[in-house]
Amino acid sequence: MNGTAHAAVGAATGFIVANTYTAPPTETALLVGIGVVAGLLPDLDIDGKLRGRITLSHKLFQSVGQLIGILMIFYSMYEGNGTNQYIGLGIGLLLFVFTSFIKQRHMLTLTGIAVIAVGLSLQETWLFLLGIFILIASVVSHRSYTHSLLGVVFVGYIAYRLEMSIGLIGVQNTCLAGYISHLVTDSKFLPFNKRGVKLFLPLSSKEF
Numbered sequence: 001m002n003g004t005a006h007a008a009v010g011a012a013t014g015f016i017v018a019n020t021y022t023a024p025p026t027e028t029a030l031l032v033g034i035g036v037v038a039g040l041l042p043d044l045d046i047d048g049k050l051r052g053r054i055t056l057s058h059k060l061f062q063s064v065g066q067l068i069g070i071l072m073i074f075y076s077m078y079e080g081n082g083t084n085q086y087i088g089l090g091i092g093l094l095l096f097v098f099t100s101f102i103k104q105r106h107m108l109t110l111t112g113i114a115v116i117a118v119g120l121s122l123q124e125t126w127l128f129l130l131g132i133f134i135l136i137a138s139v140v141s142h143r144s145y146t147h148s149l150l151g152v153v154f155v156g157y158i159a160y161r162l163e164m165s166i167g168l169i170g171v172q173n174t175c176l177a178g179y180i181s182h183l184v185t186d187s188k189f190l191p192f193n194k195r196g197v198k199l200f201l202p203l204s205s206k207e208f
């Protein structure tokens with residue numbers, strides 16, 4: 001499946017989760033945004049070892065980076081106070097502008113390192129772990145670890161820390177559902193997928 005389809009399924013997933021919590025409009029919008037990001041996250045590995053598909057991967061990466069930037073701006077306005085709010089806003093804006101102008105490979109690796117640094121300086125565990133995820137995704141093969149149960153568990157934990165941090169109920173379930181929706185729509189059980197996902201890496205390379 002392509003990025004747009006994954007994003008759409010992720011958005012729908014976020015909307016459904018928001019509705020099960022009867023979340024108010026602002027929180028619903030936030031959960032839909034988080035669902036979109038979670039639905040796109042597994043394909044951050046496209047930059048990894050795949051050759052000759054630079055345009056597509058950069059478009060996807062740019063969209064994810066811009067979305068994370070927008071969510072950060074949202075998050076700072078919603079959650080921050082005083083100086084923190086402006087630091088968060090500034091970083092969100094920088095990330096948005098930075099990812100909008102990126103043209104080269106390896107930038108994903110650098111972004112991962114930058115997110116780790118920001119997570120450390122803000123002492124936000126979820127952001128630090130998200131940086132680790134991005135860093136790993138930038139070096140592994142496409143449709144490998146980010147498309148496995150190990151990836152689901154890792155992202156589930158990042159989302160748990162994010163939910164603790166912002167105190168918005170439904171974040172973890174939205175992330176998990178959005179992420180899992182990506183693996184399901186990439187699986188071999190769907191007739192339009194030639195390749196499946198190696199769910200049990202590193203224990204088994206069997207595709208599902």
Ligand SMILES: [Zn+2]
Nearest residue numbers: 042043182186
């Ligand atoms: Zn994928």
